[in-house]
Amino acid sequence: MGKTLFDKIWDSHVVKSIDDGPNVLYIDRHFIHEVTSPQAFAGIKERGGKVARPDQVVATPDHNIPTIDQHLTIQDELSRLQVETLKKNCEENGITMYGLNHPYNGIVHVVGPELGITQPGMTMVCGDSHTSTHGAFGSIAFGIGTSEVEMALATQCIMQPKPKSMRINIEGELANGVTSKDIILYIIAQISTGGGTGYFVEFAGSAIRSLSMEARMTICNMSIEMGARGGMIAPDETTYEYIKGREFAPKAEKWDKAVAYWKSLCTDDDAVFDKELNYKASDIEPMITYGTNPGMGAKVNSNIPTLDSIEDSSKNTFQKSMDYMGFAAGDKLEGKAIDYVFVGSCTNGRIEDLRQFAAAVKGKKKADSVTAWIVPGSKQVEKQALAEGIKEELEAAGFELRQPGCSACLAMNDDKIPEGKYAVSTSNRNFEGRQGPGSRTLLASPLTAAAAAVTGTIADPRTIFNL
Amino acid sequence: MSIEKFVTVQTTVVPLPIENVDTDQIIPARFLKATTKEGFGDNLFYDWRYEKSGEPKADFVLNNDKYSGSVLVAGKNFGSGSSREHAAWAIAGYGFKAVVSSFFADIFRGNALNNGVLPVIVSEAFLAGLFKSIDADPKAELKIDLQAQTITNVSTGEFESFEINSYKKDCLLNGLDDIDYLLSLKDEIAAYEKQAVKF
Numbered sequence: 001m002g003k004t005l006f007d008k009i010w011d012s013h014v015v016k017s018i019d020d021g022p023n024v025l026y027i028d029r030h031f032i033h034e035v036t037s038p039q040a041f042a043g044i045k046e047r048g049g050k051v052a053r054p055d056q057v058v059a060t061p062d063h064n065i066p067t068i069d070q071h072l073t074i075q076d077e078l079s080r081l082q083v084e085t086l087k088k089n090c091e092e093n094g095i096t097m098y099g100l101n102h103p104y105n106g107i108v109h110v111v112g113p114e115l116g117i118t119q120p121g122m123t124m125v126c127g128d129s130h131t132s133t134h135g136a137f138g139s140i141a142f143g144i145g146t147s148e149v150e151m152a153l154a155t156q157c158i159m160q161p162k163p164k165s166m167r168i169n170i171e172g173e174l175a176n177g178v179t180s181k182d183i184i185l186y187i188i189a190q191i192s193t194g195g196g197t198g199y200f201v202e203f204a205g206s207a208i209r210s211l212s213m214e215a216r217m218t219i220c221n222m223s224i225e226m227g228a229r230g231g232m233i234a235p236d237e238t239t240y241e242y243i244k245g246r247e248f249a250p251k252a253e254k255w256d257k258a259v260a261y262w263k264s265l266c267t268d269d270d271a272v273f274d275k276e277l278n279y280k281a282s283d284i285e286p287m288i289t290y291g292t293n294p295g296m297g298a299k300v301n302s303n304i305p306t307l308d309s310i311e312d313s314s315k316n317t318f319q320k321s322m323d324y325m326g327f328a329a330g331d332k333l334e335g336k337a338i339d340y341v342f343v344g345s346c347t348n349g350r351i352e353d354l355r356q357f358a359a360a361v362k363g364k365k366k367a368d369s370v371t372a373w374i375v376p377g378s379k380q381v382e383k384q385a386l387a388e389g390i391k392e393e394l395e396a397a398g399f400e401l402r403q404p405g406c407s408a409c410l411a412m413n414d415d416k417i418p419e420g421k422y423a424v425s426t427s428n429r430n431f432e433g434r435q436g437p438g439s440r441t442l443l444a445s446p447l448t449a450a451a452a453a454v455t456g457t458i459a460d461p462r463t464i465f466n467l
Numbered sequence: 468m469s470i471e472k473f474v475t476v477q478t479t480v481v482p483l484p485i486e487n488v489d490t491d492q493i494i495p496a497r498f499l500k501a502t503t504k505e506g507f508g509d510n511l512f513y514d515w516r517y518e519k520s521g522e523p524k525a526d527f528v529l530n531n532d533k534y535s536g537s538v539l540v541a542g543k544n545f546g547s548g549s550s551r552e553h554a555a556w557a558i559a560g561y562g563f564k565a566v567v568s569s570f571f572a573d574i575f576r577g578n579a580l581n582n583g584v585l586p587v588i589v590s591e592a593f594l595a596g597l598f599k600s601i602d603a604d605p606k607a608e609l610k611i612d613l614q615a616q617t618i619t620n621v622s623t624g625e626f627e628s629f630e631i632n633s634y635k636k637d638c639l640l641n642g643l644d645d646i647d648y649l650l651s652l653k654d655e656i657a658a659y660e661k662q663a664v665k666f
Contacts, residue, residue, distance in 0.1 A: 021634025145552035
């Protein structure tokens with residue numbers, strides 16, 4: 001029987017398999033940031049150990065950093081201490097860190113791919129659930145806890161039970177105004193936030209193959225939001241084209257050798273998945289979430305489900321969510337007033353997302369009632385946005401381009417959505433308080449966020465922008 | 468280093484009959500700025516537990532004197548979302564030894580195990596029965612025997628077996644952690660590296 005893409009990579013990274021227990025899995029690349037690493041370094045120190053393979057670890061502070069005035073000292077004392085602790089730990093252990101103001105600084109999951117660190121066939125971890133982003137390159141990448149960060153730092157291995165395999169096929173062509181964010185929000189709405197739990201998911205089908213690397217990253221990024229251990233897409237010409245020439249990409253004869261190996265990274269025709277799901281691209285329309293988990297999503301031109309469509313055992317949880325959001329079951333989504341728009345994060349903070357948003361709002365004006373934060377995912381994205389004139393385009397429409405970081409996605413810095421306010425966000429989570437205590441998040445694509453930004457309401461981008 | 472050994476518990480429980488409790492609720496992001504593992508228990512479920520003023524919210528279960536105990540019983544899909552191990556530190560720091568639910572998110576489950584907190588997966592029916600018993604009597608007890616891999620609703624006598632791989636079971640029963648084990652594999656890891664694909 002043939003092997004899946006996942007099996008090929010996983011099996012080739014097993015150092016040891018424990019009977020009725022986890023596998024000892026070798027990790028090729030380990031990303032760290034300031035929030036989930038300090039206790040891991042402290043643990044290593046306490047044991048009197050050291051970082052095993054510092055050249056396979058890359059650090060970038062991203063969660064806590066401000067998105068304005070980055071040339072100044074970080075004002076928040078605890079945030080500053082975490083960022084300084086990361087710097088100190090990296091210096092002591094010989095780990096490369098792209099600190100604040102470094103031209104390579106940015107959100108860890110934006111930085112890895114754009115520098116060519118992320119490559120097909122690798123195993124990659126980070127103490128951050130959105131590590132699944134890197135799976136877009138045909139790597140096995142997933143989020144881990146701090147104990148596992150310590151394991152990876154101390155031994156370059158972690159212990160993981162092998163997940164089950166799932167393939168999600170999306171066939172056909174996406175309609176105008178429908179983006180990869182809509183694909184993943186649609187899938188999560190279909191299978192719920194627990195639908196992928198226990199599985200590692202390969203995304204396949206003609207709709208996936210037609211996507212750019214940026215768009216593929218958005219899908220793999222949010223595979224964790226359906227509970228999956230990670231998501232991945234087999235590498236192809238689009239992948240090689242994206243990697244080629246980037247700073248840490250293999251060069252010259254190494255490049256040829258690498259591509260030859262990467263070409264072997266695909267699921268065999270006779271491989272069998274534990275679960276397989278099929279969707280039609282033509283069924284997917286612009287999506288938005290209305291509740292407090294990413295599975296509570298609907299077509300932007302539809303209504304919130306009625307209470308009788310919810311299972312009895314889930315009714316209380318559903319109602320709690322509606323109360324938090326200030327919505328009622330059955331409400332029409334279009335036309336609801338919103339207060340904030342956030343474009344950014346490891347989900348949709350890449351250059352393509354900024355391009356899409358800027359092109360949409362061109363010739364229009366930000367609604368006066370809306371506060372908008374447009375946050376590039378990295379310094380490199382910021383630089384490119386400047387070079388392409390995106391900053392001017394945004395400014396002409398009344399938007400300001402901020403500096404890179406995780407920002408309002410999880411509001412660890414000052415970018416907090418105030419209590420009770422509605423934010424249409426291109427990020428990944430709409431949990432209670434995710435964007436600040438009491439904040440109400442509506443997840444959507446950059447295009448749907450643009451429609452909200454210029455109308456001040458939930459709106460269908462196909463109507464607003466004549467797509 | 469080690470984790471606390473897991474011994475059989477028989478205890479009253481804290482019920483949280485809400486589904487999809489994500490790690491942002493267990494420990495909101497603004498509390499992740501610490502550089503140690505201490506003190507997270509005080510901020511467990513902070514935004515559900517406290518008013519903005521810092522006053523306890525009377526209707527939240529952790530503030531209700533009727534309920535106590537070292538086991539949290541929660542609705543399905545507990546621990547979804549962020550990989551923050553701070554969620555497990557908060558649960559352990561508060562004093563919970565185990566969390567019972569019909570479904571756990573993968574990363575949280577791993578993080579809990581790595582901190583000596585046992586995630587016990589039960590059937591929907593057993594979970595519903597448990598909530599019913601607690602509803603009828605807040606002092607209803609639950610017994611978790613890791614060695615035998617059984618969980619018992621003491622009020623009704625109903626019990627179930629639960630799954631845990633024998634490696635992790637052994638770690639919890641003996642208070643061992645993965646890092647010591649991995650450090651003992653130094654030679655095997657080096658041998659692996661020699662044959663691995665590299666460019």
